Amino acid sequence: MDDYGRDRDRLRLLRSKARLKWWRKIGASKETESQRREMDRVLRQPGEHPDRTMELTRRMFIHKSLLAGAAAGVASAGWFPWLNTIDLAFGAEAFKFVWVSDSHLYPKTLNTRFIDKLTRAIKEVQAMSPPADFLIYGGDLAQLGDPVELDLGAEILKEVTIKKVFIPGEHDWYLDMGVKWEKLFGKSSWTFDHKGVRFIGLDTVSRGPDYWTAKKMTPQERMGHMATLDGSVAGAWAGVGRDQLAWLSTTLSNWPKNKPVVIFSHNPLYEYYPPWNFWVRDWREVHEVLTPFTNVTNIHGHTHQVLYNEIGKVRSIGMLATSWTWPYAPEGVPTLTKCKVRVDPGDPFDGVGWSKLAVNAAEKIENDYVMWRKDILGDAPWDSGCADNANQILSPRLADREWPYYGAYK
Amino acid sequence: MKRPRKISTILGASLGLLLVVVSGPNPALAHKAKHTPEQLKAFEQAFLEQVKVGDMLFHGDGATQKRLGVTLSNTGMACAMCHPFASDTHPYTFPKFQEQVSKFATLRDMINWCIEKAAEGEKIEDDSDAMKALETYIYWSNRGSKLDPGRH
Numbered sequence: 244m245d246d247y248g249r250d251r252d253r254l255r256l257l258r259s260k261a262r263l264k265w266w267r268k269i270g271a272s273k274e275t276e277s278q279r280r281e282m283d284r285v286l287r288q289p290g291e292h293p294d295r296t297m298e299l300t301r302r303m304f305i306h307k308s309l310l311a312g313a314a315a316g317v318a319s320a321g322w323f324p325w326l327n328t329i330d331l332a333f334g335a336e337a338f339k340f341v342w343v344s345d346s347h348l349y350p351k352t353l354n355t356r357f358i359d360k361l362t363r364a365i366k367e368v369q370a371m372s373p374p375a376d377f378l379i380y381g382g383d384l385a386q387l388g389d390p391v392e393l394d395l396g397a398e399i400l401k402e403v404t405i406k407k408v409f410i411p412g413e414h415d416w417y418l419d420m421g422v423k424w425e426k427l428f429g430k431s432s433w434t435f436d437h438k439g440v441r442f443i444g445l446d447t448v449s450r451g452p453d454y455w456t457a458k459k460m461t462p463q464e465r466m467g468h469m470a471t472l473d474g475s476v477a478g479a480w481a482g483v484g485r486d487q488l489a490w491l492s493t494t495l496s497n498w499p500k501n502k503p504v505v506i507f508s509h510n511p512l513y514e515y516y517p518p519w520n521f522w523v524r525d526w527r528e529v530h531e532v533l534t535p536f537t538n539v540t541n542i543h544g545h546t547h548q549v550l551y552n553e554i555g556k557v558r559s560i561g562m563l564a565t566s567w568t569w570p571y572a573p574e575g576v577p578t579l580t581k582c583k584v585r586v587d588p589g590d591p592f593d594g595v596g597w598s599k600l601a602v603n604a605a606e607k608i609e610n611d612y613v614m615w616r617k618d619i620l621g622d623a624p625w626d627s628g629c630a631d632n633a634n635q636i637l638s639p640r641l642a643d644r645e646w647p648y649y650g651a652y653k
Numbered sequence: 654m655k656r657p658r659k660i661s662t663i664l665g666a667s668l669g670l671l672l673v674v675v676s677g678p679n680p681a682l683a684h685k686a687k688h689t690p691e692q693l694k695a696f697e698q699a700f701l702e703q704v705k706v707g708d709m710l711f712h713g714d715g716a717t718q719k720r721l722g723v724t725l726s727n728t729g730m731a732c733a734m735c736h737p738f739a740s741d742t743h744p745y746t747f748p749k750f751q752e753q754v755s756k757f758a759t760l761r762d763m764i765n766w767c768i769e770k771a772a773e774g775e776k777i778e779d780d781s782d783a784m785k786a787l788e789t790y791i792y793w794s795n796r797g798s799k800l801d802p803g804r805h
Binding site: 349353354356386471472473474518519567568569570572573587588589625631632634635636637638639640641642643645 | 701704705708709712728729730733734735736737738739740741743745753767770771793794795796797798799801804805
């Protein structure tokens with residue numbers, strides 16, 4: 244046996260011991276859970292629950308590899324929120340729709356890796372038979388808002404011939420404050436009804452506080468800070484804004500309270516992790532508007548990871564990126580989330596993909612994550628993207644708190 | 654025949670002992686005086702400076718890369734794009750058997766793997782200023798995490 248073989252054997256033994264410890268540790272970590280519970284208590288009035296027609300079921304889907312781990316999983320989780328088989332409403336007509344987002348395209352001359360992945364997603368969407376009724380592109384088509392990047396994305400998306408709707412991401416917006424994006428894709432928020440479901444596209448990116456004028460930043464510098472997920476210069480930019488909240492309220496005023504509403508947003512509509520804008524800063528106000536409705540599903544991008552949460556009567560499902568995956572934040576991961584598998588950094592197609600969502604004849608929405616690797620979720624702690632970080636304690640940065648600071652992505 | 658060997662053994666042992674006593678710990682390295690608060694401040698500043706340089710490199714700052722003569726990515730990528738707050742770098746688990754490189758590896762090995770494979774940049778010297786700065790930023794960002802070397 245060579246040295247590496249001996250190392251491997253020794254480490255295998257050590258790891259098996261560590262795994263036992265790990266299981267115990269995960270069971271003991273309840274701080275985040277108690278925070279989530281408190282938030283839920285504030286929002287959910289006594290006796291309230293998401294509409295019974297939205298009950299989660301245990302329907303499994305295409306990835307058979309999950310079946311092997313199902314017996315163990317069901318004992319601890321009891322059900323499978325990550326599969327998101329959600330009853331939407333009685334009387335809805337069967338149809339499919341598709342979510343693609345977070346492609347972060349660079350100009351072809353610099354980097355083609357992300358172009359390849361969006362192209363693959365688009366080809367797969369176009370190959371669907373029967374086709375989906377529409378595609379929602381959930382923002383961050385470009386990396387640095389460059390018109391070259393946005394044009395390239397629009398060109399790739401042309402391959403899909405079904406109806407397409409768009410909401411912006413922060414990477415699309417802050418070079419020219421959305422001028423090019425709106426020219427290509429129209430209004431940044433909108434609504435339409437489709438087969439008994441009211442769909443709403445929210446713009447959660449364009450109302451960031453002005454951090455650039457006083458510091459006399461160039462548009463490129465403004466964009467660079469916006470594009471740095473863990474930067475503090477752009478601050479809490481994610482928000483719905485008063486004007487859009489009023490519009491949302493008006494838009495929903497003529498919709499029956501028990502009928503299904505699906506809200507698309509780039510950022511999650513709850514507080515997951517503000518330092519990375521894994522939230523909207525006015526999420527409480529959003530939930531106030533939504534409180535009378537018993538059948539609301541929020542589908543969001545930005546977090547580049549498998550996520551599931553319930554706040555009051557609103558369900559949220561996080562979508563995969565086509566570009567790269569983000570690690571789970573150091574705190575705030577919803578306890579209802581079954582975490583994605585620990586991703587192989589050597590495989591650009593791991594941990595990324597898109598989503599097929601179907602409203603079937605039994606009036607359920609089924610969310611199938613189309614990840615370009617067999618395993619989506621990590622059942623064992625050493626394979627889980629969350630449990631893997633159980634020992635991790637992180638500190639916010641220092642360099643970006645000093646001015647002048649120009650360390651943003653360039 | 655035996656006596657000379659005995660003598661030479663005794664002589665050898667004495668000489669060895671003498672060498673140990675003479676060479677001993679280098680007095681120049683011993684710290685004799687108590688530290689002043691100013692000294693401690695200076696040590697901290699020297700460290701935090703490296704944290705900031707590492708942070709700039711980690712976030713793809715072009716000027717810092719140029720100054721240190723490194724190209725961490727040829728494709729516009731930066732370490733922080735996959736590792737916000739240096740998360741998922743797991744410096745406290747090194748050294749360990751690292752799957753990606755199929756060998757027992759240090760954090761520096763993994764930093765270079767990421768530079769070459771994920772960011773498509775150019776490998777940096779193990780003991781270069783850029784490597785030390787990157788390592789400093791990663792360790793500082795993860796301080797407080799429990800040491801857990803060898804864990805996958």
